[in-house]
Amino acid sequence: MKKLISCSLGASLALGISITAFAGDGNVNGPTGNISAAPSEVxxxxxxxxxxxxxxxxxxxMITIEHGALENVGMPPMTMAYKAKDAAVLQQAKEGEKVKFRLxxxxxxxxxxxxxxx
Ligand SMILES: [Cu+2]
Structure with a gap:
């Protein structure tokens, strides 16, 4: 039995939901050849x-950062203390400084x- 997972719904995948498009136990007619190689929502x-x-x-x-919405972790704007990944990150942080960061x-x-x- 083969399961074909739809890869076209980037938004759903981003939410951690995997969608089983076909879970039939009959014959699957090989590769369809139309798998999209260009996800539109990456x-x-x-x-x-x-x-x-x-x-x-x-x-x-810990580094406390005031920030706007962080889409990748689903966090609204707030000021909050976060763990620095390592000493290098910690060393970059200086109070009062405007930064670009990745959480x-x-x-x-x-x-x-x-x-x-x-
Ligand atoms: Cu937060």
Whole structure:
């Protein structure tokens, strides 16, 4: 039995929903040849967001950032402390500075993976 997963619904996939288009147990007539190779809704997965560093807590590795909506993690505008991915990220952060940064949800922990002055 073959299952064909639809790849055309980028938005649904982005929400973590996989859609089984055909789950028949009959014959599937081989490759259809019309698989779209140009997803129309791919978001730049490394997009940076604007923010302002409000606080840097080096001992705990936390950076407080005031930011707008972060689409990739579904977060509305807020000021919140996030974990720095590593020492390099922590070192980039300076209180009061405007930055571009990338926040990702890594195993349930919101983590700043990239941060640079803008
Ligand atoms: Cu938040």
């Amino acid at each position: 978001r730049a997965d490394t997009a940076l967001s604007n923010g302002v560093v409000r606080k840097v807590d080096r001992p705990s590795g 990702e949800n890594l195993n349930g922990t919101y983590t700043i993976t990239t941060l640079k002055k803008r």
